[in-house]
Amino acid sequence: MKGEAVPPGSQQRHGLKPLTLVAMIIVAIFSVWFSQIPNAPWSMRYEDDAENFLATQLDWITGAAKKQQKLPPGACFWQQGSLIKGIPTGPSEPNCKFQVRDPEFLEILGSAPELKLVAKTDAHEGGVYHPDNNEFYFSSSRHTVSYTTLVTSSDEKPSAGEQNTEVKKISLSTGEVTTVFPVTDVANGMVLDKDGHLLICQQGQGKKPGYIQRVDVKTLNTSIVADNWFGVPFNSPNDVVVKSDGTIWFTDPVYARAQGFKSKVHVEGQLYRIRQDGVVDAMASNFQRPNGLAFSEDEKRLYLTDTGFLKGEEYDNEMRHHIYVYEVRRDGTLSSRRLLASVGIYDGSAPGLGLPDGIKVDTKGRIYVGSPDGVQGWCSFNLYHGHQSTVICPLVYCMPAC
Secondary structure (H helix, E strand, C coil): CCCCCCCCCHHHHHCCCHHHHHHHHHHHHHHHHHHCCCCCHHHCCCCCCHHHHHHHHHHHHHCHHHHHCCCCCCEEEEECCECCCCECCEECCCCCCEEECCCHHHHHHCCCCCCCCCCCCCEEEEEEEECCCCEEEEEECCEECCCCCCCECCCCHHHCCCEECCEEEEECCCCCEEEEECECCCEEEEEECCCCCEEEEECCCCCCCEEEEEECCCCCCEEEEECEECCEEECCCCCEEECCCCCEEEEECCHHHHCCCCCCCCCCCEEEEECCCCCEEEEECCCCCEEEEEECCCCCEEEEEECCCECCCCECCCCCCEEEEEEECCCCCEEEEEEEEECECCCCCCCCECCCCCEEECCCCCEEEEECCEEEEEEEEEEECCCEEEEEEEEEEECCCC
């Protein structure tokens, strides 16, 4: 109506602000530009063809150059499948001994990788190489045995009970397997100390606590390094490493109780350090089943696996299957714990969940763990943007025979 007042802001409601119009034009331009990027996920139109789907995702995830890269004999690429489309996740080819997820693994494999069977035996834990005689020590699988008068690594022979593991060694020169200790206090992880003596994680059983034992490999004389923390018995020491300053670090999960050869847990599973004067300190806690551990080459990081997924004799999908990393301070204490990896199964033998047990770190910072499907590896490097962080990339899977 002529002469009627126009309400304030009505022009904005019926039109567009100049800035809004400009923003819409920019979005439209970028939408067209993005749609032209080859092989980008938003430009892909998946069909039901499984082969096309795998080719597309392999191009995008790993890059076309990796897809075209020549692989050594026995190697293939690991592939991401699809549950909905019925495409398996795992090796891209049958009878694949080495699965490659990152090209850095090819540097490790070389041009002609092969798997060699060293010996057929009941090896389970504690793998440690002794260079003096080119021998490899290990502990056997746990089994039931009656007490005997055989040579034992138990410092109190009458305490050796029904549950037992043996300590054995393999000559890498001849392949011969010999038994070092037929009866133990359920020996588990092992390592050499700075003097070339063998340190053994003895889990203990019944009322006998777990302990760290030192063995002179030439005489087989034994001694107890530590068996308690503030008078509290260890649960079942699992894995052990020695730092360059001579301190001994080991994990102590509650597997002895969970697996039925102890009736009580006295303290949660923790990470311990034994100083050179014999004093035991708890260095980290808040685990489900602390297991393997390893320092980086410069000892500025400590890697630790948590195998809570294996509660005892059974598995629990709600528990952890993780690798953690700590920063090591100058005073030797730990800080900045963070998740390095949640471990899965590479060979497709089981859905999803892996079990990172023993762990090693090479001189280039690459991390390797033993898992039920074989040996898995990750590369690790730093990015500096005002703070330190870690970027990892899954590298490798190889068959359990390796």
